[in-house]
Amino acid sequence: MDSLRSKENLNQFEKIFGKTNSSPRLFEAPARINIIGEHVDYLGGIVLPAAINFSVQVYLRPNQSETYQLHSIAYNETIPLKKPLRPNLQSSWTDYIAGVIVEIESLGHSVPGFDLLVDGNIPQGSGLSSSAALEVVTGYAISESFGLKISKEKIAIIGQKAENNFVGTKCGIMDQFIIAVGKENDCISLNTDTLSYSYHHFDLGDHEFYLINSNVKHNLKESAYNKRRSECESALQKIQANYPKWNQLYDVTLTVEELKKCGLTSEELKRTIHVISERERTKLVIKGLESNQLQSVGDSLFETHESLSKQFEVSCEETDFIVFHLKKLGVIGARMIGGGFGGCVLVLDKQNRFEKISEEMKKSYQQKFNIALDFYKFQISDGVKEISI
Numbered sequence: 001m002d003s004l005r006s007k008e009n010l011n012q013f014e015k016i017f018g019k020t021n022s023s024p025r026l027f028e029a030p031a032r033i034n035i036i037g038e039h040v041d042y043l044g045g046i047v048l049p050a051a052i053n054f055s056v057q058v059y060l061r062p063n064q065s066e067t068y069q070l071h072s073i074a075y076n077e078t079i080p081l082k083k084p085l086r087p088n089l090q091s092s093w094t095d096y097i098a099g100v101i102v103e104i105e106s107l108g109h110s111v112p113g114f115d116l117l118v119d120g121n122i123p124q125g126s127g128l129s130s131s132a133a134l135e136v137v138t139g140y141a142i143s144e145s146f147g148l149k150i151s152k153e154k155i156a157i158i159g160q161k162a163e164n165n166f167v168g169t170k171c172g173i174m175d176q177f178i179i180a181v182g183k184e185n186d187c188i189s190l191n192t193d194t195l196s197y198s199y200h201h202f203d204l205g206d207h208e209f210y211l212i213n214s215n216v217k218h219n220l221k222e223s224a225y226n227k228r229r230s231e232c233e234s235a236l237q238k239i240q241a242n243y244p245k246w247n248q249l250y251d252v253t254l255t256v257e258e259l260k261k262c263g264l265t266s267e268e269l270k271r272t273i274h275v276i277s278e279r280e281r282t283k284l285v286i287k288g289l290e291s292n293q294l295q296s297v298g299d300s301l302f303e304t305h306e307s308l309s310k311q312f313e314v315s316c317e318e319t320d321f322i323v324f325h326l327k328k329l330g331v332i333g334a335r336m337i338g339g340g341f342g343g344c345v346l347v348l349d350k351q352n353r354f355e356k357i358s359e360e361m362k363k364s365y366q367q368k369f370n371i372a373l374d375f376y377k378f379q380i381s382d383g384v385k386e387i388s389i
């Protein structure tokens with residue numbers, strides 16, 4: 001992966017915004033993977049994500065004005081924003097920053113003007129959460145630069161609210177949370193109902209996780225995401241009319257026959273089957289990782305993919321093809337990760353098979369879709385932090 005041009009970006013910052021006697025500070029937030037617990041983080045479910053070593057970096061310097069001057073290296077543009085902040089239809093990358101400012105101010109803090117430069121190497125649309133990383137790094141940079149002392153957990157919630165209210169995607173809390181609190185070599189198990197979490201280090205022995213980027217992003221992603229979420233909410237309402245004891249779809253323990261009697265539509269039924277079966281697979285995966293039974297972990301990953309594809313209907317032809325072929329090549333486990341409709345597949349396999357698998361997969365994917373696949377080995381890394389310069 002490209003390493004970030006921190007030094008060059010500092011020069012660039014001073015070229016665009018001018019040199020003053022105070023230097024900008026540099027902050028960095030990682031990407032994330034999720035081992036298990038997909039599409040359950042807005043339903044009170046358990047998720048098992050980890051931060052990984054792709055990142056978004058921002059330089060930030062207060063500018064003693066009322067303007068937020070934002071520059072993106074990727075888009076090569078500088079956008080000035082003034083209050084009242086509104087979604088920007090032309091340069092929507094600024095929405096992740098503006099949304100965070102609005103959410104911080106809604107907590108009663110004031111966010112004075114600043115100059116900010118952003119750069120990153122998280123492939124966009126890859127399902128590795130480049131937008132959550134931008135939200136979290138912005139929140140942290142503002143909190144540190146203006147002495148607001150907002151906890152990392154709170155910054156995660158601010159990022160999620162920015163995405164829900166300003167950007168308009170009704171995402172759950174997983175991405176922002178792990179990007180905020182991640183720790184080198186550890187994943188977390190996060191209860192998205194209570195937000196309690198713990199760190200876990202799993203020894204994979206002679207096995208490894210890696211990622212395959214399908215390099216496709218289907219554009220129904222945001223609207224379909226919100227639709228899935230509302231289907232889950234309406235399913236819960238119908239279930240509650242018969243069984244008022246359940247507050248979360250994730251906790252429901254009914255059989256398919258019992259669910260059918262609640263009057264769910266076929267979509268609501270399929271979504272519910274995914275959510276409650278994902279709960280059982282999550283237990284198996286945690287147990288398997290703890291006891292080093294990686295074959296059972298891999299089987300659950302394949303089952304999650306099948307469920308995301310057939311029941312939750314958030315996969316696509318390309319990621320289905322990748323997982324199907326990986327299974328034929330005998331990898332231990334694989335599944336799409338993140339919101340879906342393209343993006344990355346997470347693979348679990350024996351360490352010595354990477355070269356062979358990547359060669360064969362690249363060939364068959366190119367033949368079928370005429371698109372190149374990217375393979376990423378990664379390290380589990382820290383959450384958001386300041387980088388000293």
Ligand code: GLA
Nearest residue numbers: 038039171172173174338339
């Ligand atoms: C996206 C969202 C997350 C989560 C995943 C699916 O990454 O941002 O909140 O819902 O999809 O698990």
